[in-house]
Amino acid sequence: MLEIQRLRSHKEEVLDGLSKRNINATNTINELLEMDALWRENKTQLENISAELNQLSRKIGDCFKNNQAQEAQQLKNETQELKVQEAALKTHVDELDSKITTILYSLPNVPHVDVIQGRLPEDNQLIESQGELPTFSFTAIPHWDLAKKHQLIDFELGVKVTGAGFPFYRGKGAKLQRALIAFFLDEADKAGYEEFIAPLLVNEASGIGTGQLPDKEGQMYYAPEDELYLIPTAEVPLTNIYRDVLLPNEDFSIKLTGYTPCFRREAGSYGKDVRGLNRLHQFDKVEIVRIEHPKNSEKALNEMVSHVRDLLIKLELPFRILRLCGGDMGHASAMTFDFEVFSAAQEKWLEVSSVSRFDTFQSNRLKLRFKDAQKKSQLCHTLNGSALALPRILAAILENNQTPDGITIPKVLQAYTGFDRIT
RNA sequence: GGUGGGAUGGGUGAGUGGCUGAAACCAACAGUUUGCUAAACUGUCGUACGGGUAACUGUACCGCGAGUUCGAAUCUCGCUCCCACCGCCA
Known part of the structure; x- marks a missing residue:
């Protein structure tokens, strides 16, 4: 499996290499990189929400220790909306992840520079x-x-x-x-x-x-x-x-x-x-x-x-x-x-x-x-x-x-x- | 095939709901000092991904997967694997 980092940074080189296998992967790789960008964007969002939830949970714990049941209940309510968002984003991120992996599996290795193009x-x-x-x-x-x-x-x-x-x-x-x-x-x-x-x-x-x-x-x-x-x-x-x-x-x-x-x-x-x-x-x-x-x-x-x-x-x-x-x-x-x-x-x-x-x-x-x-x-x-x-x-x-x-x-x-x- | 026990960081092993990404010890690495195939002391010491030139920071991971909960190494369910003993056996 090719490394996604390599595709991000050396796309042209990979495409050139694959052309020696008589494969034109331009569309596939462009699509892949688009998905990858989207994946990262969603992943960052997801992690931000998780971070927020983690903070709230900590606060709720503190409230209980200080016998502030009211405040705790209020904070609990706040988590509801975030949890829904988190679940939705997670599903989306997982889907992208598995699509990306499938494409990565399907791409063959990039031939070494000394390998010549050929068919037969x-x-x-x-x-x-x-x-x-x-x-x-x-x-x-x-x-x-x-x-x-x-x-x-x-x-x-x-x-x-x-x-x-x-x-x-x-x-x-x-x-x-x-x-x-x-x-x-x-x-x-x-x-x-x-x-x-x-x-x-x-x-x-x-x-x-x-x-x-x-x-x-x-x-x-x-x-x-x-x-x-x-x-x-x-x-x-x-x-x-x-x-x-x-x-x-x-x-x-x-x-x-x-x-x-x-x-x-x-x-x-x-x-x-x-x-x-x-x-x-x-x-x-x-x-x-x-x-x-x-x-x-x-x-x-x-x-x-x-x-x-x-x-x-x-x-x-x-x-x-x-x-x-x-x-x-x-x-x-x-x-x-x-x-x-x-x-x-x-x-x-x-x-x-x-x-x-x-x-x-x-x-x-x-x-x-x-x-x-x-x-x-x-x-x-x-x-x-x-x-x-x-x-x-x-x-x-x-x-x-x-x-x-x-x-x-x-x-x-x-x-x-x-x-x-x-x- | 039967019965019982278990799975935590490189190793041993603590941890039964928030102060635990995880004690302690060992190993490893770096340094200080004393010195003869070494000891003592101090410090560092998981992985992956994202963000950042970087210092750093966020998230996830305590066999795997799902669930309960504001919050799970810890509770529930399913699975896998390992170990011990019995049975069978090259």
């Missing part, structure tokens, strides 16, 4: 390309067929037990999955991230804190009996650790990581995009989350990008890094880098990580602040990224490392899997 995935900026695209002397087999051939993943069994998008991993497939998780967590640990094992169900307040609610509840699985949501990413429980937190000084840099399954309803997806491991309702991911002083968030973002980059290099996967254009960024993001690995049999790039800075957009909702040197509270910056999401990494490893007589396990994983080939 093709408008994203290519930052870096790494690794050679594999070539084969035979026809490369897509991962869903490899998985079946080597009994690594059983999609049909998942359909039987749960439904589409909930595969079983089995045998070496399961071990490979576990190896990837352990590898990612170990790397995050080495980079100074504290590991958490988080709840997989969260309450409504947490969903609101990170922005999944109120808009995107359709994307989350929900357990109505207990009013709990299955997490779509570890970002939700990890970031919400710091909901309603006021850090005591400026000297902080919080780095969290966690492995969790992620649950996404993915309503509306279909076709070849969802084939095999490309899009699942349940998948595994290691997430990294950072909470930083505003002056450090740029540095933190770079560190996260280079962390993810190193993971892909160690896994020997060809990848590219894109800086998303305004139109392709998520609602809450100020800047996002997408990582895509090349999947040799499908011959396409698969998104495996998204690393974003949110600046104060999330912390404003979360009420996550710190005390600065002047003892004033300021909003922290939050960032997060996948490091990494497993299914498409697995797909790329299977497809890229296939040989006529089996699949080679990347060296860095062999200590984790205990085998170097799948035959």
